[in-house]
Amino acid sequence: MDYPKSVAGVGLVNGKFIDENEQTGQQGSLIPSAWGNDVTDEILAVQAAGGQEPDETKTNQLLLAIQKLIEQSAGVLAYSVANLPTEDVGPILVSEVAEVWRWSSSAYFTGYRSPLCGRPMDGHTIAPLASEVSAVGGVLNKTAYAALWGFAQENGLVVTQAVWTANIGAFYFVDVDATSFRVPDLRNIFRRYTGTDADTANARALGSYKADTLKSHIHGGGVAGLVGGQYSSGGAPTGTGSTGATGTAETAPKHTAFNPVIHI
Known part of the structure; x- marks a missing residue:
C-alpha cells in the first residue's frame, strides 16, 4: 500500500507515523488535535453509517461498515438465517439459502421469510438443504419454523390428526400442541393440479388428497344365446350381453392437489 509521503504538521517518515528516538535524535510524528479529531470524525462517520458501534478493541469495524454500505447501495442487505432483522428494513439476502426474503405480516406470522415458504419441492439431495425440511x-417446533407454521394457517391447511391420518399424502398440517406442528407426508404420492368440475365432475381444493380411481366403463360383447344376460329358450343365439358400468369419472393414481404455479 502506498502511503502519502508527508502530511503538513504531522511529521510522517516515508508516509508512516514514527516514534521519537532519543538515541538517534529522531523526532516522533506530531498529531495536532485538529488533524487527529478530523480523521477520527471521518472514521466514526463511516462506522455510524454502516451500523458499527465504536469499539477500540476491534480493528475491522471500518471495513465492516464499508461492506454494509456497499450492500445498502445495492438495495439488499445480507443476513444469516439465524440472525434475521426483527423489523422491516426492506428486502434482505439470506446467506445460507442464497435467497432474497421480504418482510411478511399476517394474523399468523410477522417477520422475514422466503416468498417460496411452504412450496412443495422435489428434493434432490440426501439431506434437506438449509432452505428445506x-x-x-x-x-x-413452532418457534423455530414460525414462518412455515404461519403459512399453513394462512392457507387453511391445518387439520386434526384424525383427518391427517385418514388422508396421508394430503398437503395438510396438524396443530400437535402448544409448541409443535406436524408437516405433510408426501411420500408415494403423485402431484395433481387443482381443477373444476368441467372435466372431472370433482372440483379439487388446494392440498387435498384423492385415492386412485378407475374410470367408469362398460365391457360390451356378443354372447351367443344371451338376451339381457340370460339364455333364450332353446339356446338360440338371439342377442348380446354386456357387463354393468363400473368405476368413477376418471382413471387416476392416488395424488395430492396443488395450485398450478410457475417459479420465475
Whole structure:
C-alpha cells in the first residue's frame, strides 16, 4: 500500500507515523488535535453509517461498515438465517439459502421469510438443504419454523390428526400442541393440479388428497344365446350381453392437489 509521503504538521517518515528516538535524535510524528479529531470524525462517520458501534478493541469495524454500505447501495442487505432483522428494513439476502426474503405480516406470522415458504419441492439431495425440511410427516417446533407454521394457517391447511391420518399424502398440517406442528407426508404420492368440475365432475381444493380411481366403463360383447344376460329358450343365439358400468369419472393414481404455479 502506498502511503502519502508527508502530511503538513504531522511529521510522517516515508508516509508512516514514527516514534521519537532519543538515541538517534529522531523526532516522533506530531498529531495536532485538529488533524487527529478530523480523521477520527471521518472514521466514526463511516462506522455510524454502516451500523458499527465504536469499539477500540476491534480493528475491522471500518471495513465492516464499508461492506454494509456497499450492500445498502445495492438495495439488499445480507443476513444469516439465524440472525434475521426483527423489523422491516426492506428486502434482505439470506446467506445460507442464497435467497432474497421480504418482510411478511399476517394474523399468523410477522417477520422475514422466503416468498417460496411452504412450496412443495422435489428434493434432490440426501439431506434437506438449509432452505428445506423433510415432508415425511415429522414434527417441527413452532418457534423455530414460525414462518412455515404461519403459512399453513394462512392457507387453511391445518387439520386434526384424525383427518391427517385418514388422508396421508394430503398437503395438510396438524396443530400437535402448544409448541409443535406436524408437516405433510408426501411420500408415494403423485402431484395433481387443482381443477373444476368441467372435466372431472370433482372440483379439487388446494392440498387435498384423492385415492386412485378407475374410470367408469362398460365391457360390451356378443354372447351367443344371451338376451339381457340370460339364455333364450332353446339356446338360440338371439342377442348380446354386456357387463354393468363400473368405476368413477376418471382413471387416476392416488395424488395430492396443488395450485398450478410457475417459479420465475
